[in-house]
Amino acid sequence: NPIPEDSVPSTVVAVINVRDRDSGENGEVNCKMDGNLPFRLEASSENTYKLIIASALDRENVSSYNITITATDRGRPALRSSTELALEVSDVNDN
Numbered sequence: 001n002p003i004p005e006d007s008v009p010s011t012v013v014a015v016i017n018v019r020d021r022d023s024g025e026n027g028e029v030n031c032k033m034d035g036n037l038p039f040r041l042e043a044s045s046e047n048t049y050k051l052i053i054a055s056a057l058d059r060e061n062v063s064s065y066n067i068t069i070t071a072t073d074r075g076r077p078a079l080r081s082s083t084e085l086a087l088e089v090s091d092v093n094d095n
Helices: none
Strands: 012-017 029-033 039-045 048-053 064-073 080-090
Touching: 012 039, 012 080, 029 039, 039 064, 048 064
Parallel strands: none
Antiparallel strands: 012 048, 029 064, 039 048, 064 080
């Protein structure tokens, strides 16, 4: 579903679940978001992250975002996996 451009900062737009089948420290996973985007990734609970709007969106400037999220475990060597989210911004009449 598109995100309305008038959504306020702190709005949750996605919940991301990560899972590593290893046990102990090797099974602990950290996530990060690549790029300088108007979103932030926040740990919610064990293995769950929220993608949150961090600043105002303006569909006239940017109508969609491709957000790459990388999960890295704490094993030695560390393993990682990435996924890309495509978010569309819907127009709101600015007049």
